Amino acid sequence: MCVSTETLPGLVTGTAELRRFLHGLPGVDQVGAEERAARLATRSIKKSAKAEAIDLAISMVDLTTLEGADTPGKVRALCAKGMHPDPGDASVPKVAAICVYSDLVAEAVRALTGSGVGVASVATAFPSGRAPLDAKLADTRRAVDDGASEIDMVIDRGAFLAGDYAKVYDEIVAIKAECGEAHLKVILETGELVTYDNVRRASWLAMMAGADFIKTSTGKVSPAATLPVTLVMLEAVRDYRARTGRQVGVKPAGGIRSTKDAIKHLVLVNETAGPDWLTPRWFRIGASSLLNDLLMQRRKLTTGVYAGPDYFTMD
Template sequence: MSTETLTDAPGGNAELRAYLHGLPGVDQVGAEERAARLATRSIKTTAKAAAIDLAISMVDLTTLEGADTPGKVRALCAKAVRPDPEDPAVPKVAAVCVYSDLVGVATAALRGSGIGVASVATAFPAGRAPLEAKLADTRAAVAAGATEIDMVIDRGAFLAGDYLKVYEEIVAVKQACGDAHLKVILETGELVTYDNVRRASWLAMRAGADFIKTSTGKVSPAATLPVTLVMLEAVRDFRAATGRQVGVKPAGGIRTTKDAIRHLVLVNETAGPDWLTPRWFRIGASSLLNDLLMQRRKLATGVYSGPDYFTLD
């Protein structure tokens, strides 16, 4: 496919359907076996230390609960800037992700830190709202200081084959983002098949996504290694076809250092080292950071700190 074909607006839903269903199918057994094989890869202690720091720098530290308060968000931001108060060598995280009404609180708390402020605008987590409401939410979040928007696609429209509606909503939200980066959440746990994950990935990238993201974290299964593998293959192939690089963000269910390192191995072996940076790979998490800090402390001191050594999120 030519770059022009990939980046031009589709002529209609039939053209978009033909394009998406013309993508190569995913070998389910092959994807799952490869992901499982890479998950067993062991790394040396020195490489593990570097991997832990890299994973910390890729975390989108997240709180998305109805009981979130300004105080909780400020505390989370303080932890994002200085994850371990006793060790200034620990890298800061990539971003803090909150609901749109708390963006202003996070923006004020993170000012000057270089840490991004992400907002789950667009009727998170279901994505079932009029487009006008989604755009208003996006514009309000950006006006309050959000540098990243994590939008959810309309999975109902996608599963019904109304690809053009999904495409046009992504395009419209991307325009409403202005200079903010757009992460498009596919909610892969509801897409049923790996073929649908691949199609949704290409649809989002063609519509202008800066990142494709697995999940809201509110649906099970969330981020799995085979799904992330399929998405990494998509961004790799999309760059080969268009010259444009798109990031990947697995989110939901990544809680341990082992989980994080498995994802880093997957990135390196599938998309390549160009994606091993917070600019192109993020991990959406809350409790993960605590385990990364505990494992980091153990490598540095030989002593394993309990889970209450660090603040709980």
């Protein structure tokens, strides 16, 4: 294992240095992080700002279906919704991407051709991350060959928790190499990392290995995306850019179901990492049910009438 000095100018150069660096990161003040996240979550915003926040949140959504019962027809319907979230209102922005399993990437690419909506694929033995590296690379290669513009990989949490940071690092590097022009989002599965210190270490490890985004969770483990965890990750990308000059995105995923939840995350981004991250290029929200609530709240703001969930298509 050798850490690239191009990716990490002036940080670490080998396995022992990697361990020392990660364990030398400042510890997270658990009480402080939770209190700050809770305080920011109480911020109120004006009606005009709320309208802008809703449209921004819609544009940041990775509309997701990751079920064993997924079919080509379901993926096509999801793609149609992602391109035109509210067919009766052309001013509604399209979502950032559609996220599917690797065997359905080609279907999504066909449905989204020319739309500007990306295709993200979970790979690397999602959601467990426990498979031989060859299998993970093959899954990634298939998704990229079929046209995926983004790969959401999961780290081997067992290796990370056992302190085998080099294995996790090397796998991220290898997957990144298979991505070609596709962006790599590295899923930490923070619900299994137990401590905020581990979240900070895993965030830095993923960025050091070349991640374009760090992502909280698969959505299959509870707790998934929480405000304090997202806060810790936002601090990590902010500090990483300050040290290396490279900007990395953040994607909370799992459990974000309401407009109120989405706006809380946008406030957190602005107050922690800064406005540079308030764009779909650097911040995404992984969700399946959030979009409908955003659309209902948007309709209420623009018409004064609250449309029920039956007005919009089911995700």
